[in-house]
Amino acid sequence: MIFFxxxxxxxxxxxxxxxxxxxxxAMIIHSFFFVFIVFFSRGKTLGNDYKKRIxxxxxxxxxxxxxxxxxxKGINIVGLIPPDKNNETFITMQKLAQHFNIPFLPYDNLKDxxxxxxxxxxxxxxxxxxxxxxxxxxxxxxxxxDGFLNCHPSILPYYRGGNPYSAVICNKEKYTGVTIHFMxxxxxxxxxxxxxxxxxxxxxxxxxxxxxxxxxxxxxxxAVLEKYETSELPRYPQPEGDFIKAPNFKPNSYETFINxxxxxxxxxxxxxxxxxxxxxxxxxxxxxxxxxxxxxEKVVSNLEPGVVADLTKGLGIKCLDGIIHIKSLRLSxxxxxxxxxxxxxxxxxxxxxxx
Numbered sequence: 417m418i419f420f421x422x423x424x425x426x427x428x429x430x431x432x433x434x435x436x437x438x439x440x441x442a443m444i445i446h447s448f449f450f451v452f453i454v455f456f457s458r459g460k461t462l463g464n465d466y467k468k469r470i471x472x473x474x475x476x477x478x479x480x481x482x483x484x485x486x487x488x489k490g491i492n493i494v495g496l497i498p499p500d501k502n503n504e505t506f507i508t509m510q511k512l513a514q515h516f517n518i519p520f521l522p523y524d525n526l527k528d529x530x531x532x533x534x535x536x537x538x539x540x541x542x543x544x545x546x547x548x549x550x551x552x553x554x555x556x557x558x559x560x561x562d563g564f565l566n567c568h569p570s571i572l573p574y575y576r577g578g579n580p581y582s583a584v585i586c587n588k589e590k591y592t593g594v595t596i597h598f599m600x601x602x603x604x605x606x607x608x609x610x611x612x613x614x615x616x617x618x619x620x621x622x623x624x625x626x627x628x629x630x631x632x633x634x635x636x637x638x639a640v641l642e643k644y645e646t647s648e649l650p651r652y653p654q655p656e657g658d659f660i661k662a663p664n665f666k667p668n669s670y671e672t673f674i675n676x677x678x679x680x681x682x683x684x685x686x687x688x689x690x691x692x693x694x695x696x697x698x699x700x701x702x703x704x705x706x707x708x709x710x711x712x713e714k715v716v717s718n719l720e721p722g723v724v725a726d727l728t729k730g731l732g733i734k735c736l737d738g739i740i741h742i743k744s745l746r747l748s749x750x751x752x753x754x755x756x757x758x759x760x761x762x763x764x765x766x767x768x769x770x771x
């Protein structure tokens with residue numbers, strides 16, 4: 417059976433909305449993490465303790481956390497494949513490869529014959545994929561001796577897709593975790609090797625869970641590669657069936673907008689599930705308002721859902737069974753503030769429509 421365990425993860429503080437910051441800011445942020453990895457990895461050498469040849473594929477932030485763990489352990493990384501050249505993290509991964517003197521293999525097309533030939537020259541035993549923005553074709557998956565392993569941040573077969581972080585919080589799951597699985601041509605459906613179960617805390621946000629699962633992925637990859645060094649990896653086929661999915665979506669897309677006719681507990685969970693990378697959305701005076709945090713108060717009110725219902729704790733919006741008190745928000749692109757400051761600046765009125 418698949419091995420389950422609970423791990424206490426170190427959580428680093430990183431709460432910027434990556435999908436909204438500029439390219440320059442993104443490069444600065446990921447350069448900081450590159451410097452962090454380089455500084456705390458000085459004196460480390462690659463390939464001293466492990467003989468298996470590992471091809472590393474990925475992009476920040478999961479890739480940085482896992483890469484640091486592997487270099488600290490002396491895993492024999494023989495090549496690094498970055499995201500595409502237009503991605504803001506490309507340069508970060510390039511600098512990482514240069515620092516550790518690891519072959520760096522950029523590409524224009526993952527099916528390109530010349531690129532695949534260069535990958536095969538590495539004679540990698542297995543590949544590790546940690547967060548990637550491209551679907552890996554069959555031609556690429558055949559470039560290593562034993563295939564590729566993916567780090568997926570959920571307990572498969574549940575929550576396949578690009579954003580299991582938000583989905584498990586929004587659905588009020590008690591646990592999630594990570595799965596290491598062999599890759600095939602379909603997303604998140606290959607044979608499983610290892611799963612680690614992680615508790616979802618009561619006030620968990622997308623950001624805190626994201627950080628926690630990055631470090632849990634590092635634990636899982638380390639354990640799998642240690643086993644792989646001396647023995648064949650187990651393979652557990654995923655069960656067939658129609659399991660809940662976790663599709664990705666963009667900031668201010670339809671999926672992010674709050675339905676004020678919903679129950680307060682559901683709205684509160686949705687706001688946490690999108691904070692800080694995507695953010696829940698509504699409309700205030702014809703402008704998009706993104707809500708970062710809130711409190712739900714279950715009260716009886718004659719006001720209809722979706723109107724301003726209370727101003728004593730900041731901006732309070734009526735929902736189906738109470739009031740959502742907004743603690744922090746962003747209005748359009750020009751203002752980030754708390755609920756009380758928003759009330760002082762914009763003087764909303766009781767009964768005023770929101771959404």
